[in-house]
Amino acid sequence: MTTLTIAYEGNVARAAAEPAGEDLWVAPAALRASTGWALETAGLCRGPVCVPIPPERRTEFARADGAVNLVAVARQRGQAVVHDDERRVWVFGAPVEAPAAHRPSLDAPDFTLPDLDGRPHSLSDARGRKVVLIAWASW
Amino acid sequence: MDLPVWQALHTELGERLAVITVALDSGGAADAEPWIREAKPTHPTLIDVRHVVAELYGWVNVPTIAWIDEEGRLVRPGDPGWAGDYFRRMVEPDFDHAAMMAEFTRLRARYLDAVRDWVAHGPASRWALAPEEVRRRLAGPDREHALAAAYFQLGTVLHDEGRAEAAQGAFARAKALRPESWSYKRQAWHLEEPGKSAGPEFWAAVKALGDRPYYPRGEL
Numbered sequence: 001m002t003t004l005t006i007a008y009e010g011n012v013a014r015a016a017a018e019p020a021g022e023d024l025w026v027a028p029a030a031l032r033a034s035t036g037w038a039l040e041t042a043g044l045c046r047g048p049v050c051v052p053i054p055p056e057r058r059t060e061f062a063r064a065d066g067a068v069n070l071v072a073v074a075r076q077r078g079q080a081v082v083h084d085d086e087r088r089v090w091v092f093g094a095p096v097e098a099p100a101a102h103r104p105s106l107d108a109p110d111f112t113l114p115d116l117d118g119r120p121h122s123l124s125d126a127r128g129r130k131v132v133l134i135a136w137a138s139w
Numbered sequence: 140m141d142l143p144v145w146q147a148l149h150t151e152l153g154e155r156l157a158v159i160t161v162a163l164d165s166g167g168a169a170d171a172e173p174w175i176r177e178a179k180p181t182h183p184t185l186i187d188v189r190h191v192v193a194e195l196y197g198w199v200n201v202p203t204i205a206w207i208d209e210e211g212r213l214v215r216p217g218d219p220g221w222a223g224d225y226f227r228r229m230v231e232p233d234f235d236h237a238a239m240m241a242e243f244t245r246l247r248a249r250y251l252d253a254v255r256d257w258v259a260h261g262p263a264s265r266w267a268l269a270p271e272e273v274r275r276r277l278a279g280p281d282r283e284h285a286l287a288a289a290y291f292q293l294g295t296v297l298h299d300e301g302r303a304e305a306a307q308g309a310f311a312r313a314k315a316l317r318p319e320s321w322s323y324k325r326q327a328w329h330l331e332e333p334g335k336s337a338g339p340e341f342w343a344a345v346k347a348l349g350d351r352p353y354y355p356r357g358e359l
Contacts, residue, residue: 010191093289100245109195109206113185121183126157131207138170139329139336
């Protein structure tokens, strides 16, 4: 294992991981810290949400030492994956709906972002009220 | 900057409307903080270093505004608000500043009145879009856009790590995959050199649009 930077759905963390070809194996503790995912019986789970691991393809996803291949998970979830040439930074984007879903969901995607004091706020905190969400920039 | 206007609307409407502003600023608080402090906000003013909100909502420019109902459903998936292509006349020799400000003020009043109308009447407001229209306006799932967003985020991380040249390389990939994104272009310029996002390169890119709009045209 080596230490590299993982940007996962916008959250950036240093993590113990092992690149192997196009795969990226992440140690269990680093996995939870950098992505929120944990390997459980039902598959890879984050709170109530689980990504099932097909039993016949388990070796693509998980190793005996508990390391998880984040790239296999990304393929399963439809996440874009890019990394820099020196392979010190790996980026995993937001999951993309399957193209078969021609009726895009009307649900506003939830997100959690910090304010100036570093305090996290989620869109879902405002559930029950009408919301205007405004993107702006200083540049 | 529009933050004081949104703060005033928040003060006016109180609990009837949650106002959430998100700064798409890869330079973080160092870039966004002065504007936020000046607005003295009491609504959540968030910092989005990786432009995650733009990725999730498919937005390519600022400002962009979404209306979301009490159940978390999109009512308007992305408007430029009162921003318009009137700004492009600024570089023309016969530019009329007063006329631009008059148009700006008129469009702003109209947009804020539309928000008030929706807050008062909900789905019955003429400005609340029907679900089918929201779906039509939503950018469909697109793997190229997702890849562009991933490259953009890679660029921001490389920038944070002090690898400016590698960062611009990643930004170039993002811009090539999503040439319609002004946010990618302008953020990358800004990180390269403050001021460049509104400099000659920006105006040359705007001019290259020709008859095509900078901000999406549309009803409101």
